[in-house]
Amino acid sequence: GAGVSQSPSNKVTEKGKDVELRCDPISGHTALYWYRQSLGQGLEFLIYFQGNSAPDKSGLPSDRFSAERTGGSVSTLTIQRTQQEDSAVYLCASSLSTKGGYTFGSGTRLTVV
Amino acid sequence: DAKTTQPPSMDCAEGRAANLPCNHSTISGNEYVYWYRQIHSQGPQYIIHGLKNNETNEMASLIITEDRKSSTLILPHATLRDTAVYYCIARAQTGANNLFFGTGTRLTVIP
Numbered sequence: 001g002a003g004v005s006q007s008p009s010n011k012v013t014e015k016g017k018d019v020e021l022r023c024d025p026i027s028g029h030t031a032l033y034w035y036r037q038s039l040g041q042g043l044e045f046l047i048y049f050q051g052n053s054a055p056d057k058s059g060l061p062s063d064r065f066s067a068e069r070t071g072g073s074v075s076t077l078t079i080q081r082t083q084q085e086d087s088a089v090y091l092c093a094s095s096l097s098t099k100g101g102y103t104f105g106s107g108t109r110l111t112v113v
Numbered sequence: 114d115a116k117t118t119q120p121p122s123m124d125c126a127e128g129r130a131a132n133l134p135c136n137h138s139t140i141s142g143n144e145y146v147y148w149y150r151q152i153h154s155q156g157p158q159y160i161i162h163g164l165k166n167n168e169t170n171e172m173a174s175l176i177i178t179e180d181r182k183s184s185t186l187i188l189p190h191a192t193l194r195d196t197a198v199y200y201c202i203a204r205a206q207t208g209a210n211n212l213f214f215g216t217g218t219r220l221t222v223i224p
Contacts, residue, residue, distance in 0.1 A: 004156075033212075043157065043214040059211070091156050099206040101147065101159030 002026075004105035006092050012111045013082055021077040021108045025094030032075050033095075033102060034067060036088040043091065049075065082112045115140040115203035122219045125195075131188040133218050135201030138182040143205045146177060147212065148186045150197040157200065157214070160186065191222045 005024040013019050025032050034046040045059035049069045060066070064082075069075040079086055089109050093102035118136040125131040137146065147162040161168055161175045163184075168175045174187040188195055200217040 035214075042216055045211045045213070048211060056211070093156070101149075101162060102157075102212065103159065104156030107156050 004092055004094050004103050006090075006105035006108050008108055009106065010109045010111075012113060015084060015112055016081055018078065018080045019082055019110065021079075021090050021092075021110070023075045023077070023092030023094075023105060025073065025075070025092070026103055027073075029094035029096050029103075030072065031095045031097060031102075032069055033093045034075070034077050035091045035093065037091060037107075038088045046077070046090075079110075082110075084112045086110060087112045115144055117201045117203055117215060119199070119201050119215065119218045121216065122221070124221050124223055125188075125191045127193060127222050127224050128190055131191040131195065131220055131222070133186040133188075133199050133201075133220065134183065135186070136183045137201070137203045140181050140203045141205070144203045145206060146175065146181075146184050147202040147204055148173070148175065149200045149202065149212075149214070150195075151200070151217070152194075152197040160199075191220075193222050193224065196220060196222045 007022045030051045032049040035043045037043050047060055047067045048056040064080045067077045089107040091104055091107045093104040095102045115137050145162050145164050148160040149157040151157045160172050161170055163175045163177055165177055177184045198217040198219050200214050202212050
């Protein structure tokens with residue numbers, strides 16, 4: 001597609017449930033990033049994928065968070081046993097390399113009730 | 114990555130140039146200056162980046178001082194749709210995985 005696509009756009013889940021968020025990066029982009037943004041806050045880095053290299057998971061806030069990227073394309077961010085503090089907009093971005101600008105998706109708004 | 118400092122907010126009249134400053138006094142020689150903006154309820158949008166030469170594209174111009182300790186993003190003719198939070202980021206292009214978004218400058222374009 002022309003841009004970074006994220007799904008679902010909105011997700012409401014009950015506390016304790018697991019959720020999966022999906023990101024389709026721009027075709028050919030080797031770098032993929034996940035960020036989250038809580039209401040009124042800045043962007044918080046979560047995880048980074050670059051080609052076949054081991055991902056940089058240094059931003060994941062707890063072991064309830066995990067992400068994978070299959071075939072160097074689509075990525076899934078999984079949050080297990082969701083908590084209310086996980087409520088945020090989860091943003092995915094991709095880039096052709098680490099040198100250029102990132103293209104962000106519109107995000108998934110996650111609400112844990 | 115070098116820390117950047119931006120004013121929290123600015124206003125600009127519609128049709129006038131918006132000049133957004135950024136201080137990055139600890140920037141190292143291999144760090145580029147990137148600008149992004151985030152319009153309400155949308156993901157951030159890449160605007161421009163540069164190392165030491167001034168840069169211009171269809172969205173904006175980037176002026177970097179000779180000592181590289183500060184820069185200015187210029188929107189030549191601001192429109193209401195340019196109202197957004199603008200982030201200035203200093204980042205090396207190699208060995209760096211993360212763009213650190215600070216608090217940015219909230220630009221309000223006034224009719």
